[in-house]
Amino acid sequence: MNFQQYHYNRPFQLENGQTLENLTIAYHTAGTLNNKKDNIIWVCHALTANSDVFDWWAGLFGENDLFNPKDHFIICANVIGSNYGTTNPLSINPATNTPYYRDFPTITIKDMANAHQLLAEHLGITSIHLLIGGSLGGQQALEFTLLDKLKVDNLVLLATNAVHSPWGIAFNESQRLAIEADPTFNDMTEDGGKNGLIAARTIAMLSYRTYSIYNEKQKDDHSVYTDFKASSYQKYQGQKLANRFNAHSYWTLSKAMDSQNIARNRKSLENSLAQISSKTLVIGISSDILFPPTEQKIIANHIPNATYTEIESLFGHDGFLVELKELNKILNHFV
Ligand SMILES: CC(=O)SCCNC(=O)CCNC(=O)[C@H](O)C(C)(C)COP(=O)(O)OP(=O)(O)OC[C@H]1O[C@@H](n2cnc3c(N)ncnc32)[C@H](O)[C@@H]1OP(=O)(O)O
């Protein structure tokens, strides 16, 4: 995929009333826009992913996958707050000439959608053949559609919601508390809060996976009484994220996830969903405890041209990233 950055050199208005003095949006593209301009697939990424969809959704997106650059023009933009090239807490704050760190403003899903819209305008895009996103990506895809500034022919929403739940907010708050409990988080450095981030990711894993999958993959034999596989797995996953992410971005993005509520400043949730005219496929993961299938069924029940399908999986929420065989089958049928 080709990596590019769009520099919007004007103030970007945020939902909380603050502005970012300028905004850089990093994005990847693959393939070529056809003459009819009807082969665009726009991907919205989840919490800690990036704009290189061939990297984290390989098997669905790639040279020889269902969504490939021979047939499609694929775009994915890195969200505001994430540290993969878009303006984020490690970027320089023009007001101080130092990185924002803890001074980075509150970002909402709507802000992310507005940034996607800026990029679409920059690229001259007025219609999207397929808009797809899971989890935080699905939250963005919903808001992006509801902006109603471009035509979305087909919409695919996976393991996501229209309003973030008290349960989901509680999981995120516990993770933020873990980060805040690390005194280095206030140091205003790139590595500030790193140990807190490790702990936060281990909490997150409990919401992304399930009892069953830990039982299947992390069970020890009867002789073990300490140094369990599950313990080393937790530590490994925490460290793995800390090696490629930072506590400031994680804190910001978890707040953005919490902000999801498509009824905010609109008539109602039902009314908002009823406005969506795209042919829509909503996919739930049977064992998802973070974004349980009831949340996707609400979406599918209120979008007029929507269908709901569920993937039977032991993986829990992360199933939307790892159940590739099933996803290929379902999406091949949909498109
Ligand atoms: C720059 C980049 O890295 S791009 C960003 C990539 N990530 C994203 O895009 C975000 C979305 N992706 C994800 O969240 C994840 O990658 C997922 C959900 C798709 C898959 O998660 P994974 O961690 O790869 O899978 P899984 O839970 O099976 O863990 C496997 C890893 O744990 C390790 N592991 C498994 N059991 C144990 C254990 N008991 N102790 C220690 N390590 C263990 C494996 O060796 C493997 O290590 P590796 O990732 O270095 O190969």
Ligand SMILES: N[C@@H](CCO)C(=O)O
């Ligand atoms: N594993 C996903 C979970 C959030 O959907 C991520 O880290 O982005």
